[in-house]
Amino acid sequence: MASGTSLPLEYSTKQNEMNILGFWIFLGAEIVLFSTLFAGYAVLEHNTAGGPAGSDIFIMKDVMIQTFLLLTSSFTCSLAIHQMRNNNLKGLITWLLITMALGLGFLYMEINEFIHYVHEGATMQTSAFLSAFFTLLGTHGAHVTLGIGWLTLLIIQLVKRGITPVTARKTFIISLYWHFLDVVWIFIFTFVYLKGLM
Amino acid sequence: MEKTNKIFPGKMVFGFFLSIVMTVLAAIVFYTDFTSSVKLWIIGALAIFQAGVQLIMFMHMNEGKSGMINTINIVYSVFIAAVIVAGSIWILSTGHAAHY
Known part of the structure; x- marks a missing residue:
């Protein structure tokens, strides 16, 4: 059954290997998708059209909390995969639930942040800067939201079926997705928030 | 299934440690008195390095x-x-x- 004795369960079938490779190629496309949004933001960043600039609305403390929430969730997600590879279903589900809770915490912070901006008169229609900002951040936030829904369904499946080659592959793929979202956030943190606050 | 991993996830803990250090470093650099472009080059390099850590240590x-x-x-x-x-x-x- 297993094609490679040293490789973990999620690579155990040809189908699994291909699905994981396919997902990596999808992530390559996602990198390019986000790069266009970053490019748009970088170009339009100073066109505030009389509205607030980044330094007027960004709050360093909140950004740091969001960053640490997502960073920690990426770590707990890697621990979940570690548990999966030790064939520990309970540990896997526990870490996935913690990952999801941290993701929800991040989302709560981000939605609050957006509501706060809108109340300050910084909406998507205010300026080119804010259009680019909300598009970039919104796309990332939508990915996180999708990830949480996906994770919920997967946890249900894991509870029902346990760790099989199919569920192991699915779990590994969502872990790739989750880590990728953290990678995108690192660049948002650096080139949107820190740069904007300078 | 045989246990192919060690019980303690050393690689992940180290990756997390590196990520935290680089995030904190970026925040420290942000508060220094260097010019904006110098700061941006430093935190940009930190971001790229941190992305590499995620890709290799967490995403295998x-x-x-x-x-x-x-x-x-x-x-x-x-x-x-x-x-x-x-x-x-x-x-x-x-x-x-x-x-x-």
Whole structure:
């Protein structure tokens, strides 16, 4: 059954290997998708059209909390995969639930942040800067939201079926997705928030 | 299934430690008195390095039979991304756009 004795369960079938490779190629496309949004933001960043600039609305403390929430969730997600590879279903589900809770915490912070901006008169229609900002951040936030829904369904499946080659592959793929979202956030943190606050 | 991993996830803990250190470093650099462009180069480098940590330590990019294909694919995507971002900034901040 297993094609490679040293490789973990999620690579155990040809189908699994291909699905994981396919997902990596999808992530390559996602990198390019986000790069266009970053490019748009970088170009339009100073066109505030009389509205607030980044330094007027960004709050360093909140950004740091969001960053640490997502960073920690990426770590707990890697621990979940570690548990999966030790064939520990309970540990896997526990870490996935913690990952999801941290993701929800991040989302709560981000939605609050957006509501706060809108109340300050910084909406998507205010300026080119804010259009680019909300598009970039919104796309990332939508990915996180999708990830949480996906994770919920997967946890249900894991509870029902346990760790099989199919569920192991699915779990590994969502872990790739989750880590990728953290990678995108690192660049948002650096080139949107820190740069904007300078 | 045989246990192929050690019980203590050393690699992940180390990766997390590196990520925290780099995030905190970026925040510290942010508060220093260097000029904005110097700070931006430093935190930009930290971001790229941290992304590498995620890809290799958390995502196991070079693992499995397709490890090399994954790596080539991601390096190519990053190249395209860099061209799109740097190219857009370059084109739209020089030439006609800057002198109309």
